[in-house]
Amino acid sequence: GAVVSQHPSRVICKSGTSVKIECRSLDFQATTMFWYRQFPKQSLMLMATSNEGSKATYEQGVEKDKFLINHASLTLSTLTVTSAHPEDSSFYICSARGVLAVTDTQYFGPGTRLTVL
Amino acid sequence: RKEVEQDPGPFNVPEGATVAFNCTYSNSASQSFFWYRQDCRKEPKLLMSVYSSGNEDGRFTAQLNRASQYISLLIRDSKLSDSATYLCVVKGDSNYQLIWGAGTKLIIKP
Numbered sequence: 001g002a003v004v005s006q007h008p009s010r011v012i013c014k015s016g017t018s019v020k021i022e023c024r025s026l027d028f029q030a031t032t033m034f035w036y037r038q039f040p041k042q043s044l045m046l047m048a049t050s051n052e053g054s055k056a057t058y059e060q061g062v063e064k065d066k067f068l069i070n071h072a073s074l075t076l077s078t079l080t081v082t083s084a085h086p087e088d089s090s091f092y093i094c095s096a097r098g099v100l101a102v103t104d105t106q107y108f109g110p111g112t113r114l115t116v117l
Numbered sequence: 118r119k120e121v122e123q124d125p126g127p128f129n130v131p132e133g134a135t136v137a138f139n140c141t142y143s144n145s146a147s148q149s150f151f152w153y154r155q156d157c158r159k160e161p162k163l164l165m166s167v168y169s170s171g172n173e174d175g176r177f178t179a180q181l182n183r184a185s186q187y188i189s190l191l192i193r194d195s196k197l198s199d200s201a202t203y204l205c206v207v208k209g210d211s212n213y214q215l216i217w218g219a220g221t222k223l224i225i226k227p
Contacts, residue, residue: 034214034215042219043204043217043218043219043220044161044204044217045217046214046215049214091158093160093161105163105166106215108160108161108162109160110159110160111158111159111160113158
């Protein structure tokens with residue numbers, strides 16, 4: 001089956017620093033990648049949708065200047081949390097949809113747990 | 118009203134019992150429906166898609182009622198390994214966006 005990796009799996013950083021999270025589709029090409037955030041005991045919340053080679057589409061309430069998304073290739077998307085604050089601490093999950101996908105299936109990465117001190 | 122609503126649980130169920138989850142969605146134009154399972158501190162994994170005619174996969178049965186905008190998941194002969202949070206997911210209008218329910222936590226007890 002399709003495999004999506006994320007790196008790092010866990011990161012702890014100081015307030016004010018920036019953190020980059022990578023999402024890679026390992027055995028397929030992904031035209032579309034999605035970035036989600038999940039707070040404890042809450043649902044996944046879509047932050048943004050990124051298409052290879054174009055600007056990401058952000059959901060309402062998500063600051064595009066704070067959460068920078070780059071989808072430079074068909075196998076890699078990155079999310080950079082700039083000037084992180086403790087309220088940004090969350091579980092960040094990416095998912096990818098394949099180029100040849102005929103269904104709505106998204107393949108999820110294992111997630112990145114961000115803790116901002 | 119939330120777009121996708123689920124009973125948060127937790128459901129505490131003895132091993133071997135049958136358990137049912139319900140989910141309602143608000144957008145009558147929704148076309149695709151899924152059940153995902155999420156273990157603690159892990160990413161969600163697709164359990165099964167939900168088809169109009171209903172579908173079964175081993176001990177799992179999913180049903181869709183479009184008139185009532187209601188989706189269900191039935192787990193028979195529950196196992197300890199079924200303990201997880203079950204997420205109801207509905208495809209949104211555009212760009213393959215998935216709308217997620219908050220999930221129902223299931224705890225299977227020996």
